[in-house]
């Protein structure tokens with residue numbers, strides 16, 4: 001396609017860029033164009049686009065152009081020649097202005113072309129304004145002058161690179177943030193998550209939105225019991241290591257990847273800091289217990305027989321692990337890794353009942369950092 005009063009792409013005298021009519025796929029042929037000629041190349045296919053949200057990146061196009069008036073922030077209606085399409089038909093340039101679409105850079109000196117279905121972004125014009133465009137086999141990205149990604153696009157089946165005007169991760173809304181962090185923090189419930197943010201209990205948590213519908217598929221599936229054990233609100237111990245709660249869970253239905261069937265859980269009463277160990281046999285429990293006491297220098301801790309604390313913790317860990325496995329289709333034999341992750345997260349994000357301190361802070365004396373937390377992924381290799 002050419003833009004200009006007297007230039008026709010399909011006149012062989014004007015161009016070597018010839019698109020045979022019988023070929024459905026448009027061919028992109030290189031051709032040098034003088035910058036002041038106000039001309040444009042684009043694959044024919046883009047002109048048949050029927051989604052008005054797609055923007056095609058055109059390396060031969062000297063101006064941005066669209067046929068959709070609503071994209072313009074400012075528009076001056078004026079005659080400006082015509083555009084010749086691949087099939088020989090012509091459209092008039094009827095105006096000029098600045099395009100403003102959420103997620104796209106501001107596109108100045110853009111043409112309003114009567115009847116143009118596709119939205120075209122001129123790569124040369126973008127480059128002149130300091131943006132860079134990267135192309136790879138499947139994607140393209142527009143980078144801001146500081147190197148940050150502004151937009152990502154896809155390569156379509158007909159070999160055009162196009163963008164759907166959409167805001168990318170740098171601009172995640174606060175509502176999306178709360179959903180993302182809900183997942184990163186082991187599907188922590190939304191109310192507790194907001195409390196963490198509100199009272200600044202951890203480091204590295206961004207500002208979260210207030211509104212969340214609170215419905216999450218994996219949570220609904222994985223958290224079978226609605227009513228939890230009643231939380232003990234009062235501190236009966238005065239310092240860490242005064243009292244330990246321990247329990248052995250298992251045998252689990254599925255053997256873990258490392259061949260374990262039991263989970264030995266130990267909870268410090270004061271901080272509620274929790275350790276988990278995975279055992280092959282029940283008989284290994286005492287060895288683990290001894291190891292724990294030595295590595296943490298416990299001196300004859302009291303261990304009550306009856307305790308709701310560790311039972312509650314067991315249930316929380318199992319639920320978190322189940323939801324994490326469900327939400328990312330992680331194989332079931334990775335349950336030990338999931339429990340371990342749940343324990344790691346829990347120590348850093350659960351507030352000790354009756355306080356505004358996380359277990360980590362009560363145990364280590366400083367607020368935990370959560371900025372590096374990611375969601376549990378299935379496609380890791382071991």
Ligand SMILES: [Zn+2]
Nearest residue numbers: 187216218219
């Ligand atoms: Zn969830």
